[in-house]
Amino acid sequence: MRQLCKGNVAVIQGAVLAGCRAYYGYPITPASEIAEAAAFYLPQVGGVFLQAESEVAAINMVYGAAAAGQRVMTASSGPGISLMQEGLSYLAGAELPCVVVDVVRGGPGLGNIAPEQSDYFALVKGGGHGNYRNLVLAPASVQEMADLTMLAFELADRYRNPAVVLTDGFIGQMMEPLELHARITSPPEKPWAVRGTAATRKNLITSIHLEPDALEAHVRKLEAKYREAQEREPRHELYLAEDAEVLLVGYGIVSRVLRSAAEQAREQGLRVGLFRPITLWPFPVQALREAARDVRAVLVVEMSTGQMVEDVRLALREQAPVHFYSRVGGNVPLAEEVSARIFEWVETAVR
């Protein structure tokens, strides 16, 4: 059944289906509806919802619940995510699965509450201390807010690592039809968890490895895990890309704008396609290289001053010229704006 649903609420509906039974969080615009939905749904299905005293406390509660083997999540926006970074590092270091949703708003500092994509570095490149990665998924619709939250729980458990749903104020606040598939999953067995039982008594959750050799071995183990994720987990979507002369690259809300921009450009006779990374980490490097094989130029559009574009350039190296266009501060690039930019570049290139 299709229901009209807000992106932030869809996150929790997906989480409940995925077997998430614990939410610890702190309110912040534009992510608060996630906490509100968790407060409504989870206690009805035997789960825990607790509004913590801070994001610092919240992420450490997530650590505790994950240590006990629960499927657990939290959500926040920029400033709160900054406060959670230490905790994310501990979770990754202790190999604890959890899901963190960032409904990105404008920064830095208090910035504003309008949508931005400026937390890419903070979550895709790390943010906390030490050698770790977050698995990062970028939904572009309300449906994907639910679907990718469910996938995030799966990936978090598969790799015993935090998984992040990186979205923005628009996708969080907008309403679209949501269809939930009655595929209620239960979390996998977690024999490593600490549950206060005879079977789990010998278990230890920690991130400390004082001897250099021991820490190196641990970090190499994490590294191997991340390499496996890089091989298995990249996901992307293509639109009108097969015959494209110009390839647009964008994620989340921007990819929606780029869809419209590609259509508009085609109406004006230029073959434009779209590459949308669904996983931001691991970044779909191979797929992007293939999609960009025959294009004349690549245009990356972000609501940041240039964060993902670095990964695009790393992936493509000298394969195609990479241009960049951005809006920030809560301004969303318009399709007209983007297609005008494409034609400008094409004319310049012809001349």
Place this chain on the structure above:
Amino acid sequence: MAEYEVVHSKSPVFYPIYERKADLKHQTHYCPGCGHGVVHKLIAETIADLDLQDRTIFVSPVGCSVFAYYYFDVGNVQAAHGRASAVATALKRACPESIVIAYQGDGDLAAIGTAEIVHAANRGENITVFFINNAIYGMTGGQMAPTTLVGQTTTTTPWGRRPVNEGYPLRVCELLATLEAPVYIERVALSDNKNIMRARRAIRKAIELQRDGAGFSLVEILSPCPTIWKMTPTEARDWVAENMIRNFPLGVFRDRRLAMPGNGGPPQRSVAEVLGLTSPSLGTEAPAAATPTDTREWKMKIAGFGGQGVLLLGQILAEMGMREGKEVSWLPSYGPEMRSGSAHCHVCLSSQRIGSPLIEHPNVLVAMNEISLRKFAPSVTPGGLILYNRRTVPADLGVSNVRLLPIPAAELADQLGAAKVGNIVMLGALLELTGALSFATAEAVLQATVKNPDLLALDLRALQAGRDWARQLPREVR
């Protein structure tokens, strides 16, 4: 020859061999005379006595006791600095049958983790906290703790703690005893055998209370740190007795059972039920699906003051579109803009997957006030439609190539008895003038969403009023 036999034994709650250092398999890493060893022993003996070894989860902090898990043969979780009581909160809630012990030092609990301990105590989490207060940062080499005594020299108070610069020692038990929820708070000291026996009783009581589901308990243990204090173990013990106890009086600060109200919580339901996966779809009963040939794309912007039902009108349109099998999106303005009085939303209705939900050039603008009309009218696409919530339009509004129709929605709503249904009047006019969606769907959506029968009747009259007003407009302006 001695008349007694010395038996070296230790609690079965300790591991037989300590794996931390290969050459020191029977020694802890704690210094001679350190209080941690004594407290560990008292805790281990209590866990053994109460037969709680399998059920216990020990949360170790950052500080000298970070390696407590090398000694305690129980479930172990190591926490970030200061967060043991937050971690313990979630462990206990995940595993209500477990016995969760948070073990924290003075820097951990009373400096960086102040918020976490206050709030765990205030929530009455059914956990036990052992708070080791030795008035110094031991592991990092002797910096000031929040509990460092006035005048006490540390590496970061080289001239002694001066209240004018560092404030006074923090008294955690006294602080937490101001809260409603904690059931047991006591301060004890490892200053002599008598006080150690008192500490033993306090530790036992705190764990028993958790076992019995009583609620939050905390035992503060004044504890010697001979190495950092640069004293012999005996001197350090005496320093606890002579200096620490004077600043941190021993005693029971809270000992009561508390019935916390509001245990109920909501009734338990299945996931399918909660998410509405089993209930018959409201959508399937929706009448009059749009004709498949209707491929018009509607990009509607609805704007006005907060309180005019602008966002709701958009949601109704999106819901109707979805029921008629269209792709739909609804995007609001949100946040302070909403609170400062003006609001707008974007609604896309399409037969195709919707690209950008953000509408720069609407083909329908509903302007519920003049500010919105002036702001957004110039962006309407040629041939588009503007519905304005007045009898007349401002003469100086320079827009061309659009149909600009005054619909006195608020006035008509007022005549019906409630200005708040002005948005529904506008809906009636919009449906009549565009044919974008059917009236039957509008009625179905209102019937499904408006629970109050009086309000529903009013809404249906408003819908009709808007429709009637639009119908009587001269054909040439329609």
